[in-house]
Amino acid sequence: MTAPRFLDPAVLGRIDTLELLARTVVDGFINGLHHAPYLGRSIDFAEHRAYMPGDDIRRIDWRVFGRTDRFYVKEFEADTNTNFSVLLDISRSMDFGSGAITKLDYARYLAACLTYFSRQQRDRVGLVTFDRDVVERVPPSAKHLDTVLHELDRVRPGAAGALAWPLRKIADTVRRRSILVLISDFYEDPQEVARAVRYLRGKGNDVIVFHVLDPAERTFPFEGAGEFEDLESGERIPVVPEELRERYRTMVADHIAEVGRLLVQDRMDYCLFDTSTPLDFALFEYLSRRERLVRVR
């Protein structure tokens, strides 16, 4: 019997601190989320190139000039100074789980892992939680990893969710180009979702969308007639699951496909996560795919 290759979300759920959880998950990765978008000053030498008029003469490597009598300047890998923010939907609908953990827990773990990973790449990390409005906001900062993790740790399900207003407010507060990771279950019309997320793309932000769903939301495995209660509105309707299961599955699949199609169409990364999927596996899959896409670009 071999050990499981990936970490069960239920096992992760038993890890007390998000930092440890994130480290546990991320330490196995070899690739980062992104390359640094700029070349800049840093301690990491990149290459030499011939001097060109206009270059700063302070960057001329005088040792190379002494050996070769030619002017070369040093190129360094710049320090990443990207803002990385997780936009976490904590609406009441996220507080659902048919297994060991809820969607909100899964999203918290996912956010923690991404934040931790980004911080490993020296990004400034931040966090925004929202339901129908912005609930908490941790501005991106190189020193805010602990704050973000702490904030993630104390996240509780909020009120009913709505994407448009909070995402618009978030987009207005983003001052510089950022990597924005949006985690939600997207229980809205796909067009509304796409319109709301489009605000985030407005300033050239790199928007990554994680669609988190519970397996029961996709397969609808319930049996026996009974009332179903909307977690957000409290509305109840009688349902015979056996009678509408197939139709429900079709509608959910259509919804997911439509949300993904619209977001990809807007050049956003879209990834669907199932809370039964191991977290590291999901991250791995996503990062691998993103890597491939970056190379293509």
Place this chain on the structure above:
Amino acid sequence: MSFLAPLFLAGLGLVAIPVIIHLTQRQRREPIAFPSLMFLRQIPFRSVKRQRIRHWLLFILRAAAVVLLAVAFARPLLDRPLGITATGGGREVVILLDHSYSMGYGDRWDRGVRAARRAVEGLGPDDRATLVLFADRAVAASPRTADGAVLQAALNGATLSARGTHYAPALELARELLQQSERPRREAVLITDFQASGWDRSEQVRLPEGAGLTRVDLSDPAPHNVAVTGIAVERLSRSGPDRVAVTARVVNRSPDPVPEQRVTLRIDGSPVETALAVLPANGGAVARFAPVPVPSRPVRATVEIAGDALPTDDRFHAVITPRRAIPVLLVEHPDAPPAERIYVRRALEIGDDPPMDMTTGQGAIGAEELAGRAVVIVNDAPLPTAAAASRMRRFVEAGGGLLVVLGRRTAQSQAAGLLPGTAGQALDRLADRGGTLADFDYDHPVFEVFRAPRSGDLTAARIFRYRRFDPDDSVRVLARFDDGAVALAERRVGAGRVMVWTAGFDNFWGDLPVQPVFLPFVHQLVRYLARYVPADPWVTAGDVLDLGSLDASAAGAAARTEWVVEAPSGARVMEETRGGARYVSFEEQGFYELRPVGKDGAARRIVAVNLDARESDLARLDPTEFAAAVVPAAGAGARAASLDVTLSPEERERRQGLWWYLLVAVLLLLVAETVLANRRPRRGPATV
């Protein structure tokens, strides 16, 4: 297939439980929390969908288990041919089929005939059977035969009768038939509705030793029956137009009251009036109709109600006849003072049942005076002689009545040839303060009404003087004085009657005329002499009518008259003769018409025939108790066996043992249901 406990079949309604379960599903008490109903709301909720049965196999298993359980508790009885299977020798079987009119309730008669046919079909090749139809009498409808076709043919001809139920004659006939049989196995099959009114426990009729009884109970669990059990016809006027008031009694023999029962009176088929009766549960009520005039001919009156499950007892017939007086010729002595005449005269003037049309005469009695008279009373007057005596004799021989009252003026020698003896001298009882009437022939119609206590005491009268009378050998002495002397004697002359009273009808020879009993006594004498028979408004089915009693009224003489009797169904009824008497038996409900052959229509008679009202009471006796009383016990412990001696234990078990198999089938179904139900996927995940 029949059931021993059919009430348990009501349990079939429990099939609704699995239907409801499978249609409605189990509703969760706690709702399922779900992230969003945005998709569920878009799917229209259709209740029809909810009513679709799911898990058909489970449903069928559960429904079948319920059905089989109910059927098992109802104790199914295989409807194989009645009787014991032919094993070990032939049987002697008597099939007693009840055809009383209560068997007309619902489909009892059809079920009874079917049961009889099954009994016939169940006969083995060595068996022999007799079909007996019984009501209040039992008649073998077939000879004792082993030929099933003969028995089936007899069943084809069996019809319901208008008679009531009486089990004793049927059991007696069955006992005789079984006793005469040499076969070792004997059995009676009793097919009846076990009507309580037909069983008199004091009639201890039992089947022979070793004989068995198979009971086929055709009774209904809760019969409802409303019947017209009788009507009363009251004459309202003694003078003027004759009118009658009809009153009918309607009885409700069911536990449910009838708030409004319409009761209709028909005269000669035409509805005259409809009255409403309120019938309490198991009670009766009287429906009164307005008086109707009576025509000068007999009319047919019928009181009827709307038909129910037993329509035959929903009507009651009667014949309303015009009142007819008895024509009486009273012959008095010319010298008799009015004080002596008044007693007989007043006695004849009083009374309307029937009234008496009295004519008085004196001296010689001519032919014209005798014409049309039914009775002649010679009250202490000279008896006719010579030609008058001959006329009187012919009058009596033709059916007339003659009462000779001997008194102080009666001559001793005048009675020759006409009186039933010789009148002698008057005897004086003043010395011992008068004699009394002491010896009566209470079997005679004259004195029959005085037989019961407090119904008239003739012995209270003091008789001071009476005339000696030496009766002939052919004379029947009906009353004697306390000294043994004849007081009243009778002799039949031809078709008529001659009676002699020896103590006068005045208060000089005795105080009888001033006694209360005098009036009915005189009326009884006149009725008897006139051969007056009160016309019954109706008779009961099964009664017989002596046609000889009608001859005189039809012919006015003693001549024999041939009668044509037409039943209500239109069939001609043949008269029967027994012991020289001719009679006709009324077997149908309705109006019989009797027409004398060769006579005019005035002599026509109508007889209303009704059912025995007791038969309309459908109360049921306990068949087990009945069997215990009918089947002889053969020692200790045999009583219980005799209750069920109708079948052998093996056969009984074979016919009743089906319920065991049903219970096993139910058990297997429930096991299968349990396995299948546990294999079903459980309900969906719970919310976190």
